[in-house]
Amino acid sequence: MEDKLNDDIGEAKRLQLWEMMLKLRLVEKKAYDLFLQNLIKGTSHLALGQEAIAGAFGVALQEGDYTFCTYRGHAHTLARGSSIEGVLGELMGRQCGLMKGKGGSMHLTDVEKGVMGSYAIIGAHLTIANGTALASKYNKTKEVSVCFFGDGTTNIGAFHEALNMAKIWDLPIVFVCENNLYMEYTAISEVTAVEHPAADRASAYSLDKIIVDGNDADEMYRTAQTAIKKARDGHGPSLIEAKTYRHSGHSRADPGKYRPDEEVKDWMENKDPIKNYRKKLLEFNIDEKTITGIESKIQQQVEDAINISKNSPIPDIKEIYTDVWADGGYKWHN
């Protein structure tokens, strides 16, 4: 194996990636269960199957870096180190939630961890992520901004405005397109003029064409590191297209029947990032007990977080009237 010849990542980082991906997978699975138990209302967009992308960036980024994600953002938030009860509690509308129930599943935000918000209007956050990157350049500081989005985003105007601006000002930012082959319920290939929705647009903004297997955690980690270093060293933006696949439908209400059974089966059985990474860890002679130990640890963490969330009080009704303005209130006349 190529990796064996070139083990640039090392056991410690690989175990970190393993733990990270497992956490993202287990929390998403539990989020789905909690939905079925009606403990989570509203909608949710699970990232099951796409864990290697958020996971790899989570491991590669430094404290102080900024991340922006979409409404499919539970994983990206957890990947920065936000607490599991903060995420699940928010989904359940409890006080222990990251925003005490005021944002919900689609708007997870944890500024302390650099999670600058999850955005539910396609494309908007690419332009906003440019702003934190611009601030780093303006302040001559070294944070990197990373913006995750889906393949469908490549067909909205804000994507193009943001890439152009990032390039003309050489902003320290990494744009990460998670191409899971479907924009909501429609195959991206049916509604896009190019084969690779992000990478084929890169040249229009003088950016390199970068395509990576988004389900290979090692490859993803290497790609993330390179792009982050480039941004941190002042060499400007990157646009990465990571090929992946979501295991479930677009959102809670979607059984995903528009996808051919064979295709789903292939991705689930042969290309699952977690199943494959476990195999790889064993190939690298990592002790199976270590692997299993991490699994048990994460399972326990998730169970504990669910208990904390279930026992956390619901928000006080007075919360409705707080935090419109910086003075904490909502008054608009004297």
Add this chain to the structure above:
Amino acid sequence: MAQLTYRESVSLAIAQAMRKDPKVFFIGEDVGAAGGVFKATVGLLDEFGKERVMDAPISEQAILGAAMGAAMTGLRPIAEIMFSDFLAVCWDIIANQIAKTRYMSDGQINIPLVIRTANGGGSKFGAQHSQSLENWSMMIPGLKVVAPSCASDVLGLMDASVKDPDPVIFYEHKSLYASKEQLENTNLSIPLGQANILHEGADITIIGLALMAQRSKKAAQILKEKHNINAKVIDLRTLVPLDLQTIKRSIIETGLVITVEENPRLCGWGAEISSLITEHCFSNLKGPVTRVTTPHVPLPSADILEDNTIPSVDLIINEVIKKVKGE
């Protein structure tokens, strides 16, 4: 003592804010080298350089997104949207992102950002470069809405807007850019949410904003000289926050009120003011609130058409006379 145009006061206000606070920067289309299409930002690039005065591409979403993101880190951007009509192409960033992020994040994120934009008619630019759009931003929780009517207010309100920890949409009126004012001091600060009395009177209250406040003042002067009617003119200056107390005090005194708006009738800010007056001052009213607005049409371009669409001084005078006579 300096004579200053409204236009000059814009660039001076921005310059003063940038001199006071290194966190303030300015971004927009044609704002630097060109000094703005209305020449309201002349000299800023020379004084502050490209790092703080940024000429952006025609990408309104990217401009406001970048300004928002920078504000989220604690910088204090001033972003220009050339014509307020163009707010429509970046309305997601304003209405969904800038306005709501503080609330949705449970107060984790502040967005101290000023969006300044050239607003209003009078230039015969037609329906897509002449609108008065304060209403659009007024109806969204999380946005402060400022519309100065004179040079000193531009200076004072810009100072307060830049210092404000919340997002402010700052509507500059195109037809006021050339207006002049004698100023003893240009280092002004006017709190947001404090209306200004432009003309004293106890017979009737006229409530206006921006150009309509100035036309109301002119109307009040003529009403006093030629018709012996004493009108109190309130320039709201900011719609959010709104100085309801000044309105209430005046209506207790006069009992009669008309609002003068440059926007089309439906859901104009005067409707909200009228509703508040009914709620808070019903027993003080001697008659219903009258709203003077443009008719519910897009703004036409030709001289005679535009002039007869936007409320004129004569129209305000006629409405006041009818009101005072109880017609």
